[in-house]
Amino acid sequence: MHLAKTFIKIYYRDRQSLAFSLLFPLIFTLIFLFSGGEPDPTEIGLVNQSENDLSLxxxxxxxxxKAFAISEGDEVELRGQLIAGDLTALIIVPKDFDKSNTSRLRLLLDASQVRQVDAIKDSFDSMLLSIERELRGTQPLFTLSLEDVKARPQRYIDFLLPGILAYMLMNLCIAGSGYNLVEYRRRGILKRMFVTPIKPKDFIISIVLARMFIVLIQLSVILALAIGLLKINIIGGLYSLFGVIVLGAIIFLCIGFFLGSFAKTQEAIRPIALLFTLPQLILSGVFFPISSLPALIQPFAQALPLSVIASSMRDIANDGIPLFTLNFNFIGILAWIFISFFVATKFFNWQKVAS
Amino acid sequence: MGIIKATNLEKHYPSPDNSAETFAAVNKINLSIRQKEIFGLLGPNGAGKTTTLEMLEGLTSIDKGNVFINEIDVTKQPYEVKKIIGVQLQFNEYFDRLNLSELLILFASLYATSIDPESLLAKVNLEDKIKALPNDLSGGQKQRFSIACALVNNPKILFLDEPTTGLDPQAKRNLWNLAKSLNEEGMTIVLTTHNMEEAEYLCDRIAIMDQGSIIAQDTPQQLILDYAPEPPEIPMQGNIEDVFLALTGHGLRD
Incomplete structure (x- = not known):
């Protein structure tokens, strides 16, 4: 396929857009690198009003x-910081703090940060419990030791990375085929192409192959960075992961063609593409699991193209499930390949835009 | 027997004023174009020349009537027709970042054939631009390059849509010579123009179109005999363009 090779040449020569397409993932990787992928400790203020041995x-x-960063001071000053949002909570140790009675610690919170209140109260309760044991010198009756059944370290970034890769794959592909198609049609390049005996199907396959090649290189760079700098574990092997990327590229490139068939101008393709990509970013479990969505839309969310690609990549990267396992994701991927290629060729129009 | 035969061709578009109505861009056109002739479709802008040409080429669907090219039905076997024709469109743009040689090789590959870009570019006087990008060419060079693109499959019939619109006299004459020499090699050429001089100089036969219909069709000489008013008693020697060319020379300016 000479046409596919030529497209690779065209895309490769467009260095500027190649460089910019790598910029976002690079920044993302660097942010995670510097924050170490761990949450920052919660800022807590502490006022000690009793100053006896026990309270010290x-x-x-x-x-x-380690979950809290404590700053001590007087109540008025720390209250000010709490209201300003510099502190998440403020503990006040009362004057009558001793062993003889149950002391009432006061925990001041900014209720507008509702999201954090429960979590902080829980961790405080458990912290107080262990401090009490320590002070009274009693042995705890129970301890909880966390054992991951997968028996290997799993960080948020390990969950996040496959989803991010899938999301980038989707964006690169849709921009790659959809935007190109609109531009080529507007400038009459498509018309010139179809003066020759080339068939639309062959034209689509050529662009898909060429773009796939470029996207594979782009994702390889990102993956290499992720493995090298963030020490990401890919349990299931890179070949399987690239297998999913190739299949995903076919789906999203074809969908890009489909969307490009409805847009008249470069200005129109952007909102049309966003209409497709944004809901998927939210619904497809890229940043948080689908199971946290309302039960009603979960089945729908699971069937989205980005969902099947992302969770399939996550299966491979985190759990080592091989690609060719006959499960929901793999069937979903095959179904989407069929659907997207069908709509891409069906609605493809080199002359004017469809409806 | 004509190499191109069109019978009762019709093309209707939605009316720009009232979308419920349609107007006939091309209305019951009959054409018979002979092998090895240069045939001109002449007419003012909006007469339906380009639409007619694109129906012959299989680029625009035919509402009514039929077209046979080299005895192949354009509607039924558009891909077979596209293999034996070369087309120069009115507006030509190409992929960015590919030079002339690469573009020609690309177009040749779409016909599953291979070519020597250098000799093809030499044919249209662009051999020294082999590594240039299309956007760096002048108007006349662009037109000649688009003809080179139309020649990659060594077509039986060459379609040119307003090939000299916007060119200076030197570039225009040069393009006419190119068309003449291709024709002498045995190529049938169909072109559209609104340049009377071009039609008279270049074409063996012309059809004059207006408002979607052919209103006259014959050799330029016969049409002049039939329709033109009596010439003035003292004929002018040449015209102002000949003066322009005599003063500025015949050499190409790009």
Whole structure:
């Protein structure tokens, strides 16, 4: 296919857009690299009003907890910081803090940060419990030791990366085929092409092959960075992962063609493409699991093209499930390949835009 | 026997004023174009020349009537027809970042054939531009390059849509010579123009179109005898273009 080779040449010579398409993932990788992928400790203020031995010991133990960054001070000043949002919570150790009675610690929170209140209260309760044991010198009756059944370290970034890769694959592909198609048609290049005996199907296959080649290189760079700098584990092997990427590229390139068939101008293709990509970014479990969505839309969300690609990549990267496992994701991928190629060739029009 | 035979061709488009109505861009046209002739479709802008040409080429669907090219039905076997024709469109743009040689090789590959880009470019006087990009060419060079693109499959019939519109006299004359020499090699050429001089100089036969219909069809000489008013008693020697060319020379300016 000489046409496919020529398209590779055209895309490769467009260095500027190649470089920019790598910029976002690079920045993303760097952000994760510098933050270490771990959440920052919660900023907590502490006011000690009692100053006896017990309370000093208590403060010392609180400071040992790595989940909190403690800053001590007087109540008025720390209250100000809490209201300004510099602190997430404020603990006040009362004057009558001793072993003889149940002391009432006051925890001041900014209720507008509702999202965090429950989590903070929980971790406080457990922290107080362990401090109490320590101070009273009692042995805990139970301890909880966390054992991951997958028995290997799994960080948020490990969950996130396959989804991010899938999302980038979708964007690169839709921009790659959809935007190109609109531009070529507007400038009459498509018309010139179809003066020759080339068939629309062959034309689509050529662009899909060429774009796939370019996208594979782009994703390889990102994957290499992720593995090299972020120490991502790809359990299931790179070949399987690239297999999914190739299949995903076919789906999204064909969908790009389909969307490009409805847009008259470069200005129109952007909102049309966003209409397709944005809901998927939210619904496809790229940033948080689909199971956290309302039950009603979960089946729908699971069947989205980005969902099947992302979760298939996650299966391979995190769980080592081979690509050719006859499961929901693989069937979903095959179905989407069929659907997207069908609509791409069916609605393809080199002359004017469809309806 | 004509190499191109069109019978009762019709093309209707939605009316720009009222979308419920249609107007006939091309209305019951009959054409018979002979092998090895240069045939001109002459007419003002909007007469339906380009639409007619694109129906012959299989680029625009035919509403009514039929076209046979080299005895192949354009509607039934458009791909077979496209293999034996070369087409120069009115507006030509190409992929960015490919030079002339690469573009010619690309177009040849779409016909599943291979060519020597250098000799093809030499044919249209562009041999020194082999590594140039289309956007760096002048108007006349662009037109000659688009003809080169139309020649990659060594077509039986060459279609040219307003090939000299916007060219200076030197480039125009040069393009006419190119068309003449291709014709002498045995190529049938169909062109559209609104340049009377071009029609008279270049074409063996012309059809004059207006408002979607052919209103006259014959050799230029016969049409002049039939329709033109009596010439003035003292004929002018040449015209202002001949003066322009005598003063500025015949050499190409790009």
């Amino acid at each position: 010991k208590f403060v010392e133990l609180v400071k040992e907890n």
